[in-house]
Amino acid sequence: MARPAAHRDTMTPHSVLRDIFGYSEFRGEQAGVIDTVLAGDSALVIMPTGGGKSLCYQVPALLRDGVAVVVSPLIALMQDQVNALKANGVRAACLNSSLAQDEQLHVEHAVEHAQLDLLYCAPERLLQTRTLALLQNSQIALFAIDEAHCVSQWGHDFRPEYRELSRLVELFPNIPRLALTATADDPTRKEIRQRLGLEQSAQFIGGFDRPNIRYRIQEKNRGKEQILSLIKAHPRQAGIVYCLSRAGTNDMAEWLNQQGIAALPYHAGLSADTRQFNQNRFLREDGLVMVATVAFGMGIDKPDIRFVAHLDMPSSIEAYYQETGRAGRDGAPAETLMLYGLQDMVRRRQMLESGDSPEERRQLERRKLDALLGLCEVTSCRRQTLLRYFGDPLAQPCGNCDTCLQPPQTFDGTVAAQKALSAVFRTGQRFGVAHLIDVLRGQTSEKIERLGHDQLKTFGCGREFNKTQWNALFRQLVAMGLLTVDIEGYGGLRLGTGAAEVLRGQRTLQLREPAARREKTRINRQTLVDAQDENLFERLRLWRKETAEDLGVPPYVIFHDATLAALAGEKPNSLDALGGISGIGEKKREAYGREVLDIIAEHV
Ligand code: ADP
Numbered sequence: 001m002a003r004p005a006a007h008r009d010t011m012t013p014h015s016v017l018r019d020i021f022g023y024s025e026f027r028g029e030q031a032g033v034i035d036t037v038l039a040g041d042s043a044l045v046i047m048p049t050g051g052g053k054s055l056c057y058q059v060p061a062l063l064r065d066g067v068a069v070v071v072s073p074l075i076a077l078m079q080d081q082v083n084a085l086k087a088n089g090v091r092a093a094c095l096n097s098s099l100a101q102d103e104q105l106h107v108e109h110a111v112e113h114a115q116l117d118l119l120y121c122a123p124e125r126l127l128q129t130r131t132l133a134l135l136q137n138s139q140i141a142l143f144a145i146d147e148a149h150c151v152s153q154w155g156h157d158f159r160p161e162y163r164e165l166s167r168l169v170e171l172f173p174n175i176p177r178l179a180l181t182a183t184a185d186d187p188t189r190k191e192i193r194q195r196l197g198l199e200q201s202a203q204f205i206g207g208f209d210r211p212n213i214r215y216r217i218q219e220k221n222r223g224k225e226q227i228l229s230l231i232k233a234h235p236r237q238a239g240i241v242y243c244l245s246r247a248g249t250n251d252m253a254e255w256l257n258q259q260g261i262a263a264l265p266y267h268a269g270l271s272a273d274t275r276q277f278n279q280n281r282f283l284r285e286d287g288l289v290m291v292a293t294v295a296f297g298m299g300i301d302k303p304d305i306r307f308v309a310h311l312d313m314p315s316s317i318e319a320y321y322q323e324t325g326r327a328g329r330d331g332a333p334a335e336t337l338m339l340y341g342l343q344d345m346v347r348r349r350q351m352l353e354s355g356d357s358p359e360e361r362r363q364l365e366r367r368k369l370d371a372l373l374g375l376c377e378v379t380s381c382r383r384q385t386l387l388r389y390f391g392d393p394l395a396q397p398c399g400n401c402d403t404c405l406q407p408p409q410t411f412d413g414t415v416a417a418q419k420a421l422s423a424v425f426r427t428g429q430r431f432g433v434a435h436l437i438d439v440l441r442g443q444t445s446e447k448i449e450r451l452g453h454d455q456l457k458t459f460g461c462g463r464e465f466n467k468t469q470w471n472a473l474f475r476q477l478v479a480m481g482l483l484t485v486d487i488e489g490y491g492g493l494r495l496g497t498g499a500a501e502v503l504r505g506q507r508t509l510q511l512r513e514p515a516a517r518r519e520k521t522r523i524n525r526q527t528l529v530d531a532q533d534e535n536l537f538e539r540l541r542l543w544r545k546e547t548a549e550d551l552g553v554p555p556y557v558i559f560h561d562a563t564l565a566a567l568a569g570e571k572p573n574s575l576d577a578l579g580g581i582s583g584i585g586e587k588k589r590e591a592y593g594r595e596v597l598d599i600i601a602e603h604v
């Protein structure tokens with residue numbers, strides 16, 4: 001595994017990228033970050049999930065003298081990261097509580113004797129006296145602080161032990177620090193800078209676009225079946241289904257298994273052992289579906305997750321982008337589907353208002369929720385809306401989201417909105433949507449008669465729309481803030497700001513045409529290769545699976561899906577030609593080249 005040390009003098013960032021990692025070009029800001037660290041400077045790096053943060057420290061780790069120390073919060077995932085590096089011939093190791101005593105001594109010895117390129121470590125371990133003493137006696141190339149938003153109380157993953165990393169600033173003043181995160185909001189950024197002593201350091205903000213991810217956002221009508229059709233469009237592929245609650249997660253996982261889909265649950269209510277077991281299976285086996293709450297995902301860098309679904313609406317655009325960003329890290333096509341309905345909006349509002357956070361924080365969260373609702377209802381390109389939110393605008397519609405692929409029909413909804421708003425007003429601003437729809441559609445019931453709502457002017461004035469359509473219209477009015485949900489009560493609707501203007505006819509509204517029937521979700525089957533190459537691709541996958549099992553590593557450590565797809569498409573016939581395939585560095589070409597060429601030769 002040892003790489004001749006003399007090599008280092010002739011290596012450049014580009015040769016490391018090509019020879020070690022098998023890639024031809026740096027992405028976005030990677031080259032700039034790497035140059036900064038090579039010059040001995042610190043930096044803050046903000047890139048979306050899957051944007052390529054790891055290479056920002058892995059490449060300098062191979063070029064600077066000493067060991068690069070990578071701080072990562074997730075002990076459970078360190079070994080996989082180390083294995084992936086080792087498969088490329090990089091000298092990597094981790095220090096954590098899962099190591100036996102002698103393994104630990106072995107790693108410490110390697111650090112001291114400059115025999116390691118990268119050392120992965122959890123913050124609490126790093127700050128132990130023993131580890132700090134070890135590092136002070138060794139040569140350090142850099143500190144990379146991954147998931148750096150964990151230092152911030154504003155971030156959603158605050159970890160007290162991350163705070164203590166401030167000590168690195170005094171203890172190792174001359175070693176470059178690289179803080180990396182996908183969370184971009186201002187308060188978080190400020191706090192990272194301050195805590196990690198990066199006030200004067202360069203900041204790199206990567207392009208936020210993830211062009212290979214297809215975004216779909218749909219009204220929830222038959223939630224589970226809608227998600228199932230997404231899963232069925234991705235046979236034998238891995239994916240995540242996010243649910244809001246633990247009970248919902250269990251229920252969905254069980255239902256999927258009944259439908260013949262191999263699905264595993266993951267949430268904080270399961271024992272640590274079960275969680276670990278399910279996570280390992282998801283990482284190691286091909287084509288499993290993980291049904292999870294937001295407890296699952298941080299640090300999961302499985303590159304071949306082909307779809308991410310949200311059965312329930314997430315909490316914010318940030319959360320949505322982070323969760324969907326877990327799809328398609330390898331750059332091959334991936335798909336997402338978020339479902340939302342009026343019920344989700346009400347529930348999210350209730351969660352937000354019933355928490356015990358200070359008012360300032362709540363206001364921030366209200367704005368975030370409103371932005372998310374805006375994204376759900378938008379009738380123009382989803383990606384443009386997302387990227388505008390992250391301050392990285394996209395000039396043209398993307399052509400790879402649902403609104404680009406099937407532009408929604410809109411209509412002048414002013415009159416419909418007036419009817420809905422006036423039904424809310426005339427019933428006293430305290431009823432939920434089901435009752436309001438009964439009033440609009442002129443449905444008599446004991447309740448309606450008792451309340452005298454059949455005597456109202458609006459009673460029966462909205463028979464032109466059925467229940468489903470009215471539901472969709474109400475949802476849009478809530479999303480636009482024209483109606484607000486009464487939080488303490490039972491989801492009663494009240495008029496919001498701007499409602500008066502609409503009622504007085506001073507403002508017209510363009511709305512999404514509500515579908516007359518509950519439509520079935522149709523998603524075409526997605527494959528990574530052309531039909532004629534599918535057999536070869538599947539054969540390569542099988543070989544990868546067996547090889548990975550023999551070595552006890554996840555399949556993606558051998559090759560990513562995107563690499564297998566390129567092999568199946570281009571069918572290289574020599575070791576030389578193999579080197580041109582993205583994701584095959586020198587080490588992997590040596591290790592697997594012959595076997596792969598043989599499989600390809602059998603198929604041509
Ligand atoms: P994150 O920013 O989420 O940490 P990663 O560092 O895991 O992202 O990178 C995401 C994926 O992109 C990885 O599978 C990695 O191999 C791939 N990748 C990163 N940089 C490049 C590049 N310059 N060329 C090709 N693939 C890359």
Ligand code: ZN
Nearest residue numbers: 381398401404
């Ligand atoms: Zn688009």
